[in-house]
Amino acid sequence: MKKFALNGAGLLVALFAAFPVYWMIATSLKPNREIFSATPRPVPAEPTLEHYREILTGNLIPGVTFADFFLNSALVALATVLLSGLVALLAATAVARFRFRLRTTFLILLLVVQMIPLEALVIPLFLMIQRLGLYNTLPSLILTYLGFSLPFAVWMLRGFVAAVPKELEEAAAIDGASRAQTFRRILFPLVAPGLVATSIFSFITAWNELIFALTFINDQDRYTLPVAMTYFFGRDDTAWGSVMAASTLFTLPVIVFFLLVQRRMVSGLVAGAVKG
Amino acid sequence: MSLLTKSTGTAAARETPARRRPRVDRLPYLLLLPCLVIIGVLLLWPLGQVVGMSFYKLDSVRQLRGDREWPWVGFANYAQILGDPFFRTVLRNTVLFAAANVVLTMILGTVVGLLLNRLGKRMATFVASCVMLAWATPALTGTIVWKWIFDDTSGLVTWLFNKLPDGLSTALFGRSDWTGYGWFNDPLLFFSILTLVVVWHSFPFIAVSVLAGLKSVPSELQEAARVDGAGPWRVFWSVTFPALRPVFGILVVLSTIWDFKVFTQQFVLAGGTQDRSTFMLSIYSYAEAFSPPPKYGLGASIAVILTLILLVVTGVYVRMVLRQEDES
Numbered sequence: 001m002k003k004f005a006l007n008g009a010g011l012l013v014a015l016f017a018a019f020p021v022y023w024m025i026a027t028s029l030k031p032n033r034e035i036f037s038a039t040p041r042p043v044p045a046e047p048t049l050e051h052y053r054e055i056l057t058g059n060l061i062p063g064v065t066f067a068d069f070f071l072n073s074a075l076v077a078l079a080t081v082l083l084s085g086l087v088a089l090l091a092a093t094a095v096a097r098f099r100f101r102l103r104t105t106f107l108i109l110l111l112v113v114q115m116i117p118l119e120a121l122v123i124p125l126f127l128m129i130q131r132l133g134l135y136n137t138l139p140s141l142i143l144t145y146l147g148f149s150l151p152f153a154v155w156m157l158r159g160f161v162a163a164v165p166k167e168l169e170e171a172a173a174i175d176g177a178s179r180a181q182t183f184r185r186i187l188f189p190l191v192a193p194g195l196v197a198t199s200i201f202s203f204i205t206a207w208n209e210l211i212f213a214l215t216f217i218n219d220q221d222r223y224t225l226p227v228a229m230t231y232f233f234g235r236d237d238t239a240w241g242s243v244m245a246a247s248t249l250f251t252l253p254v255i256v257f258f259l260l261v262q263r264r265m266v267s268g269l270v271a272g273a274v275k276g
Numbered sequence: 277m278s279l280l281t282k283s284t285g286t287a288a289a290r291e292t293p294a295r296r297r298p299r300v301d302r303l304p305y306l307l308l309l310p311c312l313v314i315i316g317v318l319l320l321w322p323l324g325q326v327v328g329m330s331f332y333k334l335d336s337v338r339q340l341r342g343d344r345e346w347p348w349v350g351f352a353n354y355a356q357i358l359g360d361p362f363f364r365t366v367l368r369n370t371v372l373f374a375a376a377n378v379v380l381t382m383i384l385g386t387v388v389g390l391l392l393n394r395l396g397k398r399m400a401t402f403v404a405s406c407v408m409l410a411w412a413t414p415a416l417t418g419t420i421v422w423k424w425i426f427d428d429t430s431g432l433v434t435w436l437f438n439k440l441p442d443g444l445s446t447a448l449f450g451r452s453d454w455t456g457y458g459w460f461n462d463p464l465l466f467f468s469i470l471t472l473v474v475v476w477h478s479f480p481f482i483a484v485s486v487l488a489g490l491k492s493v494p495s496e497l498q499e500a501a502r503v504d505g506a507g508p509w510r511v512f513w514s515v516t517f518p519a520l521r522p523v524f525g526i527l528v529v530l531s532t533i534w535d536f537k538v539f540t541q542q543f544v545l546a547g548g549t550q551d552r553s554t555f556m557l558s559i560y561s562y563a564e565a566f567s568p569p570p571k572y573g574l575g576a577s578i579a580v581i582l583t584l585i586l587l588v589v590t591g592v593y594v595r596m597v598l599r600q601e602d603e604s
Contacts, residue, residue: 010395010402020421091307091310098303109315115590117586119561123575124322127329128322146318147317229416244424251414259408
C-alpha cells in the first residue's frame, strides 16, 4: 500500500516535469485543425511533419530561413565554447595545480562575478560594443557570452584538473619533459572529458541567451534562434504548430547535451553554481 | 612532539635547498592572466560603468556613442526612482515573487529528492529522467510551451476549465465559459503562472542536489531513528535535515539569487516590456533603459539597486562555500 502511494507520487512528479516537453513535441506533430480544435487530443491523431517542413523550407522572416538563424546561433555558441574552454583550462590549471598568494582571492572573485545580474550589464556592455564598432555583429555576442560562461567554466574545470594525479606529471618531469610538454601530453588528454562537460555548459549558456542577442543585433539576418523565435511568436495569430516545431528543434540538442553531462554538472553545481 | 616535527622539517628543508622554487613562481599568474582580463573587461568594468552611469542623465544613443556630453546629475536618478511609488510596487513584486518561489522550489525540490531516495531503482530512474527533462529545457522554450498550455482559445488549461461543470465553475469563479479568458491579464494570475513556470524549471536542481546529499547521509542513522519509533516527520527534522543543513543553506541562497534575477520567463510570458503591472526589478531596469524613449541613466540606477540586493545575498553564499571548502 505504502509502495503504491510512493509510486503514485513518483508518477505525478514525472508527469508534471515531463508533460510540457511532451506537449511541445505532440503539438508540433499535429495538423492545424487538431491544434486549434476546442478539444485537445492527448496524442496526435494524424501526425504530420508539415510544421517542420514549413519552418525548414519557408522564410521565418522575409528573406531569412530557419537554417540562417540556426547557423548564427551555432556559430556564436561554438566560438564561445572554443574560447572559454581554452581560457578556462589555463585558469583551472593555475588554481588546481599551484598554491599562490592570490588563489583564494581569485576563487572568491569567481563566485562573486557569477552572481552579478547579467541584465544589469546590458547598458554598459551595449556602450562598450558601440564603441568597439561591434554593434549588430555576431562577435559582439561571442565576446559577451565568453564573459558570462567563463567563471563557471573555470569553477567546474578546476575539479577535473585536480582529479588528475599529480604523480603522472611529476614522473614526466623526472623523465625530462618541460612544463609545457607535461601540460600538453599528460594533463590535457586526461582532462579532456571534463573539458567536454564544461564546453557543453558554455554551449548551452550561449545557445539559450535571449536579452543580449535582442539588444545587440539589429539586422534580421543576423538574429540568433531565440530572437527569431520571440519575433515570429509575438504576432497576433500565433502559428502554434510552427512555434512548437521550432521550439522542439531548439530544445532537443540542449536536452541531449545536458543529459550527457548532467551527472558531472550536479557535483559542480552544488559547489559553485549557475543555472541555465 | 611538535618540536620534533619542526626540527625534521627544517632539516629536510636544509637538505634540499629550495630546489623547486627559487623565487615567486610566475606561471600561475600567467595562466590566470587571460581569464582575469576577460572577467575584468567583460564583467567588472561594466559593473563599475553601470554604477557610474547611474549618476548621469543619459537618454540618447548619441551620448553612448560619445557624440554628446553626459550631464552629471548626482543622485537625481536614485531620488527619482526611490520617490516613485511605481518603483515601490516593483520592489514589492520582486521580493514577494522571489520569496514565494524560493519557498515553493525548496519544498517541492526537497520532497521530490526524498521521494527519489525512497523509490525502487527502476521507478527512481524513470522519475529522475523526467525531472531532468524539465531542468534541461531552455528557459525560452519552456516558457513558450507554458504560454501555449495557457492559450486563451486552444490551450489545455482553458479546455480543462471549460470541462468543469458549469454550476461549479460559476460558483467558484463566477464564469463558466473560459474561451477567450486572458490568463495573463490579471497581475496576480500572471505572477502565479510565472511562479509555476519558474518552479517547474528550478525544482529539479534542488531535487537532484538533495538526493545527492541524502546519498551521503548514512541510511543507518535514519533506520535507527525509525527503529526507535520516530515517525517520518520526526526522522526528517531530527536526522535528515541536520545532516543536509549545509546543502540546504547553499541551495536557499542560490535560489534566492536566481529568483531575484528572473528575466527570460517574465519577458516571454508578458510578451515583451509593455505590461508594466507585471514588472520586476530586472525587467524594469531593462525597459527603462531600452524601450523608447531610452533612459539609460535611470535604468542603470535600478540595475545598481538590484545588484546591491544580490551582493548582500552573495556575501552569505561566499561565506558558506568557503566554510565548506575548509571542511573538505
